[in-house]
């Protein structure tokens with residue numbers, strides 16, 4: 393099977409004024425559809441940067457990334473937006489929820505942008521919130537929810553989109569062990585149905601659920617970048 397993602401010599405750095413902060417060095421990585429990839433590594437090792445590049449959030453600076461056989465450098469912004477809107481579900485480390493919207497409205501937001509009809513939206517919102525055990529919290533705003541509940545709203549928002557790929561930056565960081573396990577099991581089930589799951593985590597529990605574990609250290613991907621090795 394061909395790779396869903398293929399990264400070749402991807403390097404990335406952040407510039408702030410005269411200072412350059414390197415984040416990734418020559419990362420080579422292939423990810424196949426249906427994999428549940430876990431990216432581990434110490435704080436500052438480049439996990440979020442890699443996820444942001446795979447999620448088309450951070451523009452590619454150096455190297456090559458192809459998604460579904462298409463070189464991300466060569467596709468135009470409209471096509472990238474289409475990929476973000478329909479193919480990718482991103483769960484951010486800092487959630488990025490809208491404070492003025494309720495949990496249900498937050499989940500519904502991207503469905504509206506996808507053009508999902510109102511009748512179907514309600515059902516998808518309900519199912520996604522139930523999947524993360526937040527059915528009772530649906531009319532609350534993020535400020536009236538706990539950190540873990542906010543994290544689960546962000547997860548529900550990605551689930552409701554029903555994307556081919558879910559990218560999640562530390563999706564269990566604010567959750568207790570049991571809730572974390574149920575979220576990891578949910579992601580594992582989605583991978584078993586053919587979705588591709590790519591998450592970063594410091595949580596050793598996550599290793600029990602992933603089909604593949606990648607390690608980043610100081611922006612270098614340790615052995616294991618080739619999907620064929622798994």
Ligand SMILES: Nc1ncnc2c1ncn2[C@@H]1O[C@H](COP(=O)(O)OP(=O)(O)OP(=O)(O)O)[C@@H](O)[C@H]1O
Pocket residue numbers: 406407408413414415433434435436437438439440441442485
């Ligand atoms: N906007 C930015 N400006 C400057 N440096 C940045 C920026 N974002 C990330 N970095 C730097 O890039 C490196 C990689 O950061 P990144 O956020 O990818 O790490 P991480 O592995 O996700 O860490 P954590 O586990 O703490 O979330 C770090 O040294 C970080 O300080």
Ligand SMILES: [Mg+2]
Pocket residue numbers: 439440441485561
């Ligand atoms: Mg991070």
